[in-house]
Amino acid sequence: MDFVSIKKRLLKFSRSAWTPFAAIPIALGIGAIVLLIAGYNPLQAYAAMWQGAFKDRTAITEVLIKATPLIFIGAGLAVAFRCSIWNIGAEGQFYAGAVAATAVGIYLGDLPRFLLVPLVLIAGASSGALWGMLAAFLKNRFGANEVVTTIMLNYIAIFITGWLVTGPMIETAGLFAQTAKISQNAWLWRFLPPTRLHTGFILAVVVALVLYIIIFKTSLGYTIRAVGINPEAARYAGINVKRKVLLAMAISGGAAGLGGAVEVAAISYRLYQLISPGYGFDGIAVSLLVNNNPLGVIFSGILFGALRSGAEVMQMNAKVPSVLVFLIQGLVVLSVVAFGVYSYVSKEKEE
Amino acid sequence: MKKHLFIISALIIVLSLVTACAGQPAAEPAPAGEQPAAxxxxxxxxxxxxxxxxxxxxxxxxxxxxxxxxxxxxxxxxxxxxxxxxxxxxxxxxxxxxxxxxxxxxxxxxxxxxxxxxxxxxxxxxxxxxxxxxxxxxxxxxxxxSSQPCYAFGYIAAKMGTGAGLIGGMEIPPISESFTGFINGAHAVNPDFPVQVTYLGNWTDTASAKEASISYIDGGANFLLGNADFAGNGVYQAMLEKNVYGFGMFGDNTEKAPQQILANYILDxxxxxxxxxxxxxxxxxxxxxxxxxGLVDDDVIYIVYNEGAATPVPQELRDEVAALYSKISSGEIDTLAPVE
Amino acid sequence: MELIPSILFLQGILAATWRMATPILYAAVGEVFSEKAGVINIGLEGVMLIGAFSAYSVAFESGSLWLGLLVGILAGILSGLIFAFFTITIKANQIVVGAAFNMIGMGITGFLYRSMYAVSAVPLGLKTFQSVEIPFLSSIPFFGEVLFKHNIMVYGTLLLVPLATFVLYKTAFGLSIRAVGEHPKAADTVGVNVVRMRYVSVMIGTALAAVGGAFLVLAYADQFVEGVVSGRGFIALAVVVFGRWKPWGAFWSSLLFGIFYALQLRIQTMPDVNIPYQFLQALPYLATLVVLVGFNKRRVQAPKTLGVPYK
Incomplete structure (x- = not known):
């Protein structure tokens, strides 16, 4: 690889990674207008937001903690979307992972740490992968559109979780709709005390990196993308399309499930009815924001994490309803698009 | 090239915005400016x-x-x-x-x-x-x-009604305990009084809450109790539209169904x-x-009857309910006794 | 005497079915237009929220439900215009823009609702569209209750679906819509303005989605609450696919969903049913899944260029 092409690649990468950040002022600007109209002081609001996200080391680590599930989910979705599988079901896959991880963390709690932690993560990933593969199976075998099946499977996963935490898996006291705490041996290491930053974040970055390599640097990834661009042509070229679909959903669901496992093993230590506030849907935007590039997902995940984290302090200190953050997130996505720095279609052609 | 310029300028804007914000510590001027020190x-x-x-x-x-x-x-x-x-x-x-x-x-x-x-x-x-x-x-x-005032509600419902439907958002203690109280209260009057619980699975779906209420009404119930945050509005609306009795939860909700709400549980x-x-x-x-x-803290948890209801709770029933209060407070009645 | 209650039970379910299906149906029929023209809008949930909020706030301030509905539709059309600008003119990925719309819908409606109607004890309810009992027909036993005692927006679906079918399949306009979704190049060569047709289709879609949202606050519950749409936009999306991109298909699919939803609510009210309620809640979603898999023998392809911008 000669220097020019390296430079080109770097530029290309920095372009896709930084676009979301460049789009922030536009989104914040429009947000400011809305704030003004509603009678708030935008500068004060944004100052509070900034404080909330970045004021010190703890705040920054909290941003990374919030970003962690988004990175897992977004990186996985990037693979599915590259295969043109519209997986709207990351939310359900996240739940599936959280449930399995909790079960292992509780019922195999006596295992030593070096065994239990990997088991918890594997359980989460495989449970999420299976939930994702179910949609792929229905698509392959019955031609059931994945948009429909994954939406339905979301609800089903959430209701099953609700049943488990109010029924079979409820904590022994049986009072509250939550499971017992998972065994301490299943906890992920918080390596930067007193902050809560945990190894799950590192894992998320690694997963994103690995998925990036798989998608862009291996022949497997090439075939997945080929199916995504044109399944008919891919079939002609001798690619087993159904298998790629199954695989893409397994990867996508597995990553989301791993995210669920990490959320339980590193943060909540137990399962609740609502373990996710909608990470699966945010993850869609997180992935699409960076043109379904798993590496870019690290950045967009952190961006969304920062917005969320900041929004809460904005409400605390500037009394601005935190729900505004949804608007800003949506505007960030639209601004990225409006920048026209890349266009999905031209990008597809490039490849 | 143009694109890069655009990005760079955008970045500059971000950075300047960021520094501008950072330079403006969020320390708010103390509201009302009374207490100067901490x-x-x-x-x-x-x-x-x-x-x-x-x-x-x-x-x-x-x-x-x-x-x-x-x-x-x-x-x-x-x-x-x-x-x-x-x-x-x-x-x-x-x-x-x-x-x-x-x-x-x-x-x-x-x-x-x-x-x-x-x-x-x-x-x-x-x-x-x-x-x-x-x-x-x-x-x-x-x-x-909340099980204590709801015990009283259940008692009233069983005395005055044909059946009751309880509509909850999700199964968490503030919800499920209030329902347990209601059922215990109703069963204290009549162990066979029909009373059932529906959970919506969310806090926002007013339409489903209303539809769940209608299901109860069709099934012969004429009392409703909703405990589902936002979605609870759908229950009040069903009371109003189908003209069945009900109770207000956590605050004065009389205006949402002025003729139908018999009493409000106020959690002050x-x-x-x-x-x-x-x-x-x-x-x-x-x-x-x-x-x-509990009800013993009568400035925190209490029931206010709605005198404007089409059929206000009769005085003798109110007296019975008042008599329940002391039994509840003394522990003689366990409003949270497990229901089966 | 088990017979009478079970007929009443059925009657209740069927009456509820149509009501529950209505908001989904409006949005789904709209989305049929959009997708037939090749534009998928996963932002239905957000658009429905925008429609619900604008309709509610205008109806609340003005006291006129019809004005509220009208403004709701206008807000839907405006959303569609923006959506179309991004997806058709800028040629941005449709899923991206849809995802953004879901967030924007949630954010702007929640924020404005909070700013305009600060936390207050003042009741914010509307006088909703009341049931219109069709003379004579509404007194027929069983069918009267099921079919002829609904409000005007529920009846509206009976007009909507045939009208949509007619427009899509019997008019030149509809032919053009389908053509730009299937073979935009060919349509272009015979003089159809692909861009304009897609704009119009998207805006029909969002306008109807807004009607679906408005229905929730004008004709079902009487008040806007944050997140009132509660996932119906996503269900509508599923209903379009399930209904094979046809208005009547959407009609039956949303009724199917509605019937299972009504059924699960009814079963929850029944004593001595020892099924965990979460399984009942899952029933409509599970049923849709099962029916989708079971009855999908005759595969119908999505519009050919769905999701693909036209150069």
Missing amino acids: AFKAGLLAPGPVNDGGWNQTAYEALKRMETDLGAEIGYVEVEMSPAAFEKAFRDFADQGYQFILGHGNEFTDAAVAVAPDYPNTFFFLSSSRFYDPSVPNVIGLNSD YGAGLVHLADAVKDGTFKPTSNIEF
Whole structure:
């Protein structure tokens, strides 16, 4: 690889990674207008937001903690979307992972740490992968559109979780709709005390990196993308399309499930009815924001994490309803698009 | 090239914006500007929107009460419903010198316990919780026992009605305990009184709440009780439209169905919290147990009858209910007895 | 005497079915237009929220439900215009823009609602569209209750579906819509303005989605609450696929969903049913899944260029 092409690649990468950040002022600007109209002081609001996200080391680590599930989910979705599988079901896959991880963390709690932690993560990933593969199976075998099946499977996963935490898996006291705490041996290491930053974040970055390599640097990834661009042509070229679909959903669901496992093993230590506030849907935007590039997902995940984290302090200190953050997130996505720095279609052609 | 210029200029804008913001510390001018030195600060972590006309609004109004009665500086946050968010929100408040922080639900327990040792001068209160642990003395559970007023509602329903439908958002203690109380109250009158529970699975779907209510009415029930935050509005609307009886939860909801609501359960959380907050403020708060609010705290939990209802609750029934109060308070009646 | 209650039970379910299906149906029929023209809008949930909020706030302030509905539709059309600008003119990925719309819908409606109607004890309810009992027909036993005692927006679906079918399949306009979704190049060469047709289709879609949202606050519950749409936009999306991109298909699919939803609510009200309620809640979603798999023998392809911008 000669220097020019390296430079080109770097530029290309920095372009896709930084676009979301460049789009922030536009989104914040429009947000400011809305704030003004509603009678708030935008500068004060944004100052509070900034404080909330970045004021010190703890705040920054909290941003990374919030970003962690988004990175897992977004990186996985990037693979599915590259295969043109519209997986709207990351939310359900996240739940599936959280449930399995909790079960292992509780019922195999006596295992030593070096065994239990990997088991918890594997359980989460495989449970999420299976939930994702179910949609792929229905698509392959019955031609059931994945948009429909994954939406339905979301609800089903959430209701099953609700049943488990109010029924079979409820904590022994049986009072509250939550499971017992998972065994301490299943906890992920918080390596930067007193902050809560945990190894799950590192894992998320690694997963994103690995998925990036798989998608862009291996022949497997090439075939997945080929199916995504044109399944008919891919079939002609001798690619087993159904298998790629199954695989893409397994990867996508597995990553989301791993995210669920990490959320339980590193943060909540137990399962609740609502373990996710909608990470699966945010993850869609997180992935699409960076043109379904798993590496870019690290950045967009952190961006969304920062917005969320900041929004809460904005409400605390500037009394601005935190729900505004949804608007800003949506505007960030639209601004990225409006920048026209890349266009999905031209990008597809490039490849 | 143009594109890059665009990006760079955008970046510059971001950075300047960021620095501009950073240069403007968020330290707000103290509201009302009364207490010059360390004002008493009270914060709230609400698990849902504070305008829900139900559970969260109760806490928000309590907070407002601290502002007016104690001159407290108040802050609230509707935390993202994920355990990941709770600890940070507690810390954000505590770091800013809040002495009184209320986590409005049992789900905040783990986070409060994790954070509390780092902030020994801050009290962390938990709603819907019976938490007390001398090793973390600054985390205190506050339980407002909704099963007690709802026991009275169940009693009234069974005396006056043909059947009752209870519509809840999700199965969590503030909801399920109120229903348990209702069922126990109804069964005390008539063990065969038909009463069932429906859970919607969310807090927002007013339409489903209304439809669930209609299901009960079609099945012969003429009493409804909704405990589902926002979605509860659908239950009030079903009462109004189908002209069946019902009760208001957590506040005065009479206007939502003026003829149909027979009584409102008022949870004046503020009345309960203000004296706690006052004690925290003075430094005299030395808890030795968790705190329970029940009908015995008649400024916190009480029932107000609606005289404007088409058929107000008759006086003799009110007398019976009043007689129940003392039995409930003395423990002679267990409103939370398991239902089967 | 088991017979009478079970007929009443059925009657209740069927009456509820149509009501529950209505908001989904409006949005789904709209989305049929959009997708037939080759534009998928996963932002239905957000658009429905925008429609619900604008309709509610205008109806609340003005006291006129019809004005509220009208403004709701206008807000839907405006949303569609923006959506179309991004997806058709800028040629941005449709899923991206849809995802953004879901967030924007949630954010702007929640924020404005909070700013305009601050936390207050003042009741914010509307006088909703009341049931219109069709003379004579509404007194027929069983069918009267099921079919002829609904409000005007529910009846509206009976007009909507045939009208949509007619427009799509019997008019030149509809032919053009389908053509730009299937073979935009060919349509272009015969003089159809692909861009304009897609704009119009998207805006029909969002206008109807807004009607679906408005229905929730004007004709079902009487008040806007944050997140009132509660996932119906996503269900509508599923209903379009399930209904094979046809208005009548959407009609039956949303009724199917509605019937299972009504059924699960009814079963929850029954004593002595020892099924965990979460399984009942899952029933409509599970049923949709099962039916989708079971009855999908005759595969119908999505519009050929769905999701693909046209150069």
